[in-house]
Each structure stands twice: as structure tokens, then as C-alpha cells.
Amino acid sequence: MEYNKKTAFVYSLLKALQCEFFGFFVMLFFIAVRKAMGLFANLMFGFTGLMCVVCIMADFGMKQGEAAGTRARLHGDDIKKSFGLMLGLCAGAPSFLTAVILLLSRAGAIGNFMGGFKVLNASLYPLLDIVAHSAEVSKMPWAVFIMIAVYVALYPVSCAVGFRLGYDRVDIKDKVMYKQD
Numbered sequence: 001m002e003y004n005k006k007t008a009f010v011y012s013l014l015k016a017l018q019c020e021f022f023g024f025f026v027m028l029f030f031i032a033v034r035k036a037m038g039l040f041a042n043l044m045f046g047f048t049g050l051m052c053v054v055c056i057m058a059d060f061g062m063k064q065g066e067a068a069g070t071r072a073r074l075h076g077d078d079i080k081k082s083f084g085l086m087l088g089l090c091a092g093a094p095s096f097l098t099a100v101i102l103l104l105s106r107a108g109a110i111g112n113f114m115g116g117f118k119v120l121n122a123s124l125y126p127l128l129d130i131v132a133h134s135a136e137v138s139k140m141p142w143a144v145f146i147m148i149a150v151y152v153a154l155y156p157v158s159c160a161v162g163f164r165l166g167y168d169r170v171d172i173k174d175k176v177m178y179k180q181d
Contacts, residue, residue, distance in 0.1 A: 003071040003079055008064055009090050015060045016091040016155065022052040023123030030126045042126045049123035050151070054158045057091060061162025069167035084163020085156050092155030095121055099148050105137045106145075112137050124151045 030045035037044075061084045071077040098113075098120045105113035114137040118125050127147065132140040165172065 002075075003068050003077050005079075005083070008068075008083075008087055011064070012060065012087040012091040012159070013094075015056055016094055019053045019056050019091075019155075020094075020120070020122055022056070023049050023121070023125070024119075026052060027119075027122040027125040030129075034126075034129070039130070042130045044126075046124075046127035046130075049126060050154065053123050053151075053154045057088060057155055057158040058162035060091075061087065061159035061164075062166035065163035065166025066169065067166075068163070069169065072167075081164050081167050082160070084167070085160040087163065088156030088159030091159060092152050095152045095155065099145070099152055102137065102148070103145065106140060106142070108138075114140065121148075121151065124148070 026045055026049040030041055034041045064087060065081075065084055068077070068079040068083060072079045098117050101110070101113050102117045104110050105117075112135070114132070115135050118128060121128075124147075128144070131147070132144050134140070
């Protein structure tokens with residue numbers, strides 16, 4: 001059975017949906033405690049939301065990379081190590097699309113999309129709440145797009161790194177637990 005790239009792309013979109021699902025719960029817990037905890041809640045839940053994306057996408061990349069690497073080594077399938085980047089770009093496409101819509105909204109080309117962006121990128125909500133607390137996109141500083149770009153880049157970067165590690169059969173546990181001479 002050949003490594004199916006189309007199925008991998010569909011799974012990458014499902015993993016992006018999984019990231020948003022977990023991010024939505026991070027956002028809900030953040031909303032519940034932000035008054036009592038203040039800025040610490042923003043930082044703690046913001047880090048948790050970003051780590052949800054990194055861990056889910058890196059795990060997905062590792063599993064896909066392991067399967068692709070095995071197929072390439074044993075059966076000569078033409079799957080390159082860079083395919084993990086393509087999977088990550090596919091997974092990050094919905095967040096990139098919402099960022100473009102937010103940019104158009106901030107530029108005044110369309111109506112206010114800030115509320116939609118915050119819900120559709122729930123993993124970023126606690127950090128976004130620090131710099132763009134208002135629901136009005138016109139009050140958001142332009143510099144926020146730097147933070148959004150880093151967030152969107154987490155999808156392809158973590159998936160590509162995970163894919164490469166899985167493809168090369170790198171065992172992270174052994175690297176961390178045992179000293180390599």
C-alpha cells in the first residue's frame with residue numbers, strides 16, 4: 001500500500017481542527033479566570049494555547065514522517081523530507097486565511113472581523129487579549145500582525161520538524177534521556 005499524500009493533506013486539516021478544538025477550551029478556561037489572575041492568566045493560557053498547536057502538529061508530523069520514511073526506504077516511494085512543510089502549510093491555511101481577512105478588516109476594506117478572528121483562532125486568544133483587548137479591529141495596533149504571523153508559522157514549522165524527525169527515525173526520548181557520545 002502506497003503512502004497516500006491526499007489522505008495526509010485531509011488529516012492535516014483535521015489536525016488543524018483539533019488544534020482549534022483544544023484552543024477553544026483554553027480560551028473558555030482563560031475567560032473564566034482572567035479577572036482573578038490578570039496578566040498571568042494571559043501568559044499562562046497563551047502559552048498553553050500555542051503549545052497545543054505545536055504539540056498536536058509536531059505529533060502529526062512525526063507520525064506522518066515515520067510512515068512516509070518507512071515507505072520511502074522499503075518500497076522506494078517518492079516522498080521527500082520537505083513534504084512535512086507542505087502538510088503544515090495545509091494545516092495552517094485556515095489560520096492564514098482568517099489573518100488575511102483580519103488584515104482586510106483592519107485596512108477598512110471589509111467590516112469588523114475581530115470577534116470572528118478571536119473565535120476562529122482560539123489558541124491565540126489569551127495572547128491577543130493582551131494587545132488587542134477591544135472587539136473593534138480599528139483599535140488594534142498594526143504590530144499585532146507580527147504576533148499573528150508567528151502563530152500562523154507554528155503550523156508549518158512544527159509539522160515540518162516533526163515530519164523530519166519521524167522520517168529520519170529520530171527518537172527524542174533517547175536523545176533526552178541518554179547522553180550521546
